[in-house]
Amino acid sequence: MSKGRLLFIKIVLVLMIGAIIWRLYDMQVINGEGYKNLSDQRISANITQKAPRGEITDRNGKVLVTNRKGYSIKLQKTSISDEDFNAMLLKLFNILDEDGYVISDSLPITAEPPYAYTFASDEQKAEWFEDLAALDASMTADELLEYYRKAYKISSELGTRLIRRLSGLRYEIKKSGFSINSPFVIADDVSATVVSKIKERQNEFEGVTVTQEYFRQYTQGQLAAHILGRIGKIYKEEYDELKDKGYAMSDLVGKQGIEKVCEDYLRGTDGSKNVYYGEDSELLGDETDIPAVPGNYVVLTIDSNLQRAAEESLERNIKQIAESGKDKDKKGGDADSGAAVVIDVKTGDILALATYPTYDPAKFSESYNDLLSDPAKPLWNRAISGTYTPGSTFKPLTAIAALSTGAISVNEQISCDGVYTFFEDYQPKCWIWTEQHKTHGMLDVTKAIENSCNCFFYETGRRVGIDAIDQYAKKLGLGERTGIELAEEASGNVASPDYKKTLYEDAADRKWVGGDTIQTAIGQSYSAFTPIGLANYAATIANGGTRYRTHIIKSVHSSTDGSLVYESEPVVMSNVEISEDNLNAVLKGMLGVADEGSAKQIFNGYPISVGGKTGTAQISKKASNNALFISFAPFEAPEIAVCVVIEHGYRGANAAYVARDIYNEYFGLTGNENAENAEESNNMTIVSELLP
Numbered sequence: 001m002s003k004g005r006l007l008f009i010k011i012v013l014v015l016m017i018g019a020i021i022w023r024l025y026d027m028q029v030i031n032g033e034g035y036k037n038l039s040d041q042r043i044s045a046n047i048t049q050k051a052p053r054g055e056i057t058d059r060n061g062k063v064l065v066t067n068r069k070g071y072s073i074k075l076q077k078t079s080i081s082d083e084d085f086n087a088m089l090l091k092l093f094n095i096l097d098e099d100g101y102v103i104s105d106s107l108p109i110t111a112e113p114p115y116a117y118t119f120a121s122d123e124q125k126a127e128w129f130e131d132l133a134a135l136d137a138s139m140t141a142d143e144l145l146e147y148y149r150k151a152y153k154i155s156s157e158l159g160t161r162l163i164r165r166l167s168g169l170r171y172e173i174k175k176s177g178f179s180i181n182s183p184f185v186i187a188d189d190v191s192a193t194v195v196s197k198i199k200e201r202q203n204e205f206e207g208v209t210v211t212q213e214y215f216r217q218y219t220q221g222q223l224a225a226h227i228l229g230r231i232g233k234i235y236k237e238e239y240d241e242l243k244d245k246g247y248a249m250s251d252l253v254g255k256q257g258i259e260k261v262c263e264d265y266l267r268g269t270d271g272s273k274n275v276y277y278g279e280d281s282e283l284l285g286d287e288t289d290i291p292a293v294p295g296n297y298v299v300l301t302i303d304s305n306l307q308r309a310a311e312e313s314l315e316r317n318i319k320q321i322a323e324s325g326k327d328k329d330k331k332g333g334d335a336d337s338g339a340a341v342v343i344d345v346k347t348g349d350i351l352a353l354a355t356y357p358t359y360d361p362a363k364f365s366e367s368y369n370d371l372l373s374d375p376a377k378p379l380w381n382r383a384i385s386g387t388y389t390p391g392s393t394f395k396p397l398t399a400i401a402a403l404s405t406g407a408i409s410v411n412e413q414i415s416c417d418g419v420y421t422f423f424e425d426y427q428p429k430c431w432i433w434t435e436q437h438k439t440h441g442m443l444d445v446t447k448a449i450e451n452s453c454n455c456f457f458y459e460t461g462r463r464v465g466i467d468a469i470d471q472y473a474k475k476l477g478l479g480e481r482t483g484i485e486l487a488e489e490a491s492g493n494v495a496s497p498d499y500k501k502t503l504y505e506d507a508a509d510r511k512w513v514g515g516d517t518i519q520t521a522i523g524q525s526y527s528a529f530t531p532i533g534l535a536n537y538a539a540t541i542a543n544g545g546t547r548y549r550t551h552i553i554k555s556v557h558s559s560t561d562g563s564l565v566y567e568s569e570p571v572v573m574s575n576v577e578i579s580e581d582n583l584n585a586v587l588k589g590m591l592g593v594a595d596e597g598s599a600k601q602i603f604n605g606y607p608i609s610v611g612g613k614t615g616t617a618q619i620s621k622k623a624s625n626n627a628l629f630i631s632f633a634p635f636e637a638p639e640i641a642v643c644v645v646i647e648h649g650y651r652g653a654n655a656a657y658v659a660r661d662i663y664n665e666y667f668g669l670t671g672n673e674n675a676e677n678a679e680e681s682n683n684m685t686i687v688s689e690l691l692p
Contacts, residue, residue, distance in 0.1 A: 053294075058299075071213070075209075125137060229257020273289055310342065310661075338355075357377075407468070420518070426514070447592070493526070524617070
């Protein structure tokens with residue numbers, strides 16, 4: 001190396017060292033006090049970085065629920081005074097009000113005057129006041145509001161409505177455990193307009209920050225809303241149970257449906273990051289400490305195409321029944337709701353679980369009050385929570401019980417004389433006598449199911465007795481929960497002497513009589529079952545007597561590598577021993593319902609053989625009857641079972657139209673010439689005959 005080049009390098013090094021020394025001297029001596037003040041003004045906080053929830057898909061991998069990024073307005077703890085804090089919140093109210101955003105709170109006082117408590121019971125009120133020693137349960141709602149106004153130093157000149165709003169928000173902020181490390185979410189999923197207005201006036205909003213968050217996105221609109229469920233802010237009672245799992249008061253948790261059932265799977269693992277604020281709460285910077293891990297994704301057993309076909313058919317046919325019967329007394333003009341369930345008869349997997357009316361889960365919060373007050377109860381999952389008198393769909397069970405116990409035989413013929421005269425004091429009629437003043441004559445069990453002969457099943461029910469009927473109902477799962485993972489499932493109930501005793505106080509009314517037994521045998525009396533229970537009952541008959549636990553969750557997979565976390569397996573709940581001859585007699589009767597009986601007009605010329613049973617259940621003298629249809633297909637080798645219930649659907653055959661639409665989708669018959677011809681020749685009509 002030349003001497004000149006070496007000298008040049010030495011000079012550069014000297015200059016660099018000199019610059020460093022000068023910079024240190026400037027920072028520590030000349031401007032040391034200023035830099036110290038700046039450092040003191042910086043606020044460091046460790047902020048939780050929320051993990052996105054896992055996705056929910058159908059059995060074929062079609063995404064039903066995913067996440068999208070949006071904006072939240074958060075409040076960071078500062079030393080601002082109560083008066084300034086209230087003034088700032090009022091400005092936020094104005095911005096959010098202009099955008100139509102509603103801030104809710106859990107202060108137990110009505111939102112509008114005259115103010116009153118919103119407690120559901122005196123016990124709930126006492127418990128709430130017990131947690132707040134400074135308050136007295138004898139206080140009126142107005143007195144409590146005045147207490148919070150003073151506690152939060154809210155000006156009395158604002159007027160009661162603003163005082164209530166500010167008090168509610170301040171109450172919510174305090175209840176959330178608001179601190180430097182636990183910011184409060186004022187508003188979730190706000191529009192870009194709100195974000196823009198806040199950022200333009202950032203100097204007016206000390207401690208207010210805009211953050212990007214993950215929000216649930218329902219990719220298929222309102223499809224399967226009752227199955228998917230919803231998430232919402234954690235309740236105090238939930239927090240008490242979940243805080244040990246790392247939940248914060250501001251967290252969102254599953255409230256209903258799969259979102260609730262699979263909360264532990266769907267919830268991801270939160271990360272954290274350090275953020276730095278200046279004295280004026282300006283965000284100076286941040287750095288990720290621990291990255292968030294998304295939740296697992298859940299695969300459902302439903303087929304979204306089949307689910308859509310069921311939902312659309314329910315709506316279309318219910319509206320058509322209502323329109324056709326609107327000018328006719330008690331003939332379907334009041335039809336307004338229903339449910340449809342599709343089950344894989346070999347596994348118990350739920351392929352569709354439809355309820356009408358339904359709702360849009362993306363608009364749940366903003367539509368909540370309207371949904372809650374809607375007389376059609378769109379929030380109610382009728383498919384698993386509604387219980388309905390089964391009508392004639394119960395007759396195959398009565399037949400199985402009678403055949404299996406020897407009360408009747410496969411070839412035995414019983415006469416239908418139009419009126420059942422065994423009891424002197426109670427002589428009910430067959431539907432065909434009531435409607436047409438005819439009789440069915442002599443029938444065996446197969447023809448009795450095909451023609452839904454009441455007289456045959458009155459006699460059969462009397463012979464077999466209520467104990468055997470109840471025994472076989474339990475074996476076939478009626479009056480029992482099917483085991484689906486959704487928490488809202490009801491069990492229903494089977495008519496029995498013990499159950500009747502729970503309904504009446506008078507000893508004479510509580511007594512079980514022969515008329516109760518024969519009414520139970522035709523699906524009336526005190527029995528009431530869920531659509532999913534009836535569908536599983538049909539599936540059990542179709543597969544020869546194996547009752548499976550129903551499933552709506554197929555599997556759970558890791559969102560990071562796709563590995564299997566959980567997988568459901570078929571679970572046998574019971575095996576019903578039915579001889580081949582007895583089973584065939586019942587199955588042929590159900591085939592006859594679709595070929596020659598009450599569902600003939602729906603399945604005439606249909607390319608797939610269907611076994612089924614219609615049911616028409618009287619519920620009130622002032623309302624149309626409920627319509628029910630249970631079925632399975634293909635008849636020769638059953639794959640799926642379907643149950644359809646239409647409230648006030650007038651006659652059971654009307655429910656079969658929905659089942660046909662479901663079969664069309666499942667078997668790929670849309671566009672099939674035979675199926676189209678069958679549908680064209682069988683356009684729904686509301687007829688005067690009250691077919692069973």
